[in-house]
Amino acid sequence: MQTALATAGLAPLFGRSVPAVLPASLTSESRTVTRRTVAANDEIYAEGDRAMSFYKIAAGVVRTYKLLSDGRRQIGAFYLPGDIFGLESGEDHRFGADAVTETRLLVHRREPRALTGDDGALAREVVAAMMRDLERAQEHMMLLGRKSARERIASFLLALSERMADSVGTVCLPMSRNDMADHLGLTIESVSRAVTQLEREGLIELPPNRRTVILRNAAALRHLAD
């Protein structure tokens, strides 16, 4: 007997692989979905807030983060259009979330029936989103625990370029050096220096605006990132 569980994204766990592109089935048609627009740098929810909803990005970029009591911040992930974030296993949000750029969100009210019943595609997306978060977090532990500043920047640029898919080899960084630093476990100065160094070495090129990166030698970057 094939139950909803098997059709809801866990089956791939046991044989098939997860499709690279998720179905764009998270529409506003369901009665539990509303829209929300958030200005750049505005908060979507705070760490510790009751988790009433989860979110899918229609446009924009979001960061999730944790704070230490003295203000040190760790950005857990950046989310891009199509990504789902804000899923929690417990009662409340263990990370805060805010908009990196102006962002349009689809807000899914968290209800017991949301994952069952009518929308199997949504359930599949939700489970896939959690598994993807887990894989990214595990990969990121390797970066934070064992990679040098240069290697972290190389890994980050490559990963972002794979997700953002601008014209080949070009990435428009939506986030500030500060956000990159807090994601990569560095200071803003170290990020700047590592980026400059990669540019001097010819692995990347930075147009004067400094928020765009052209990957000039992806092979060398990949070798650095391992």
Place this chain on the structure above:
Amino acid sequence: MQTALATAGLAPLFGRSVPAVLPASLTSESRTVTRRTVAANDEIYAEGDRAMSFYKIAAGVVRTYKLLSDGRRQIGAFYLPGDIFGLESGEDHRFGADAVTETRLLVHRREPRALTGDDGALAREVVAAMMRDLERAQEHMMLLGRKSARERIASFLLALSERMADSVGTVCLPMSRNDMADHLGLTIESVSRAVTQLEREGLIELPPNRRTVILRNAAALRHLAD
């Protein structure tokens, strides 16, 4: 309609919280389960191996890790009796796993039906295990990205003491300093120095064998760990 999905651990996502203690329902009675004993430091599976099974620990301790091409190692997690590890969303293992101490395992063959059908309790455990891995990985990113050596040791000892529950305030470390270092993003010398420093400050006490830690001032440790 309540489907298997709702009863299989995702329902807590949307209201209830995950029980602290998982049901001990992963027995050897099912025909897909076998036993395996692994000697200390022996490999259970390698990074990149096809993921044919997942595992539940009957006794012992396991570490999962990734390697960089030059040998740098990041230990993603330690797993204790009752824990499930080796779950993958893709085709193969993204971390390697080996035994820290001699370990007895229940090996669950990975089959499409394993999560459905008869054993709803197993499905619940599997999903809970994945969510727990995600939470631990996210918490660990904060440690690796933003905490000092002393703070890392304090966080690690507290987390371990909560999971191992020896006589109050006492933790028997099953792993070497080397393993601790590769989990905490430090060198073995830094681990040793941080531990010694915490001891001199009176926050912990180390009997001569050095593999047991008595938490003398849990409040101060917690303050360090944040």
Place this chain on the structure above:
DNA sequence: TCGGCATTTTGATCCTGATCAAGGACCGGT
């Protein structure tokens, strides 16, 4: 076009943790 502001870069110095190198302590076997 100019001025003000935020962001990024660059420079100088410091410091935490890494590296290199010995010592000690514990454990198992004989």
Place this chain on the structure above:
DNA sequence: ACCGGTCCTTGATCAGGATCAAAATGCCGA
């Protein structure tokens, strides 16, 4: 008890990245 090996600690020095400080650049609105 002794020996050999492994694990852990300690010491000295080094270096990568942090911190402190300031200059350059880009952006946006007047």
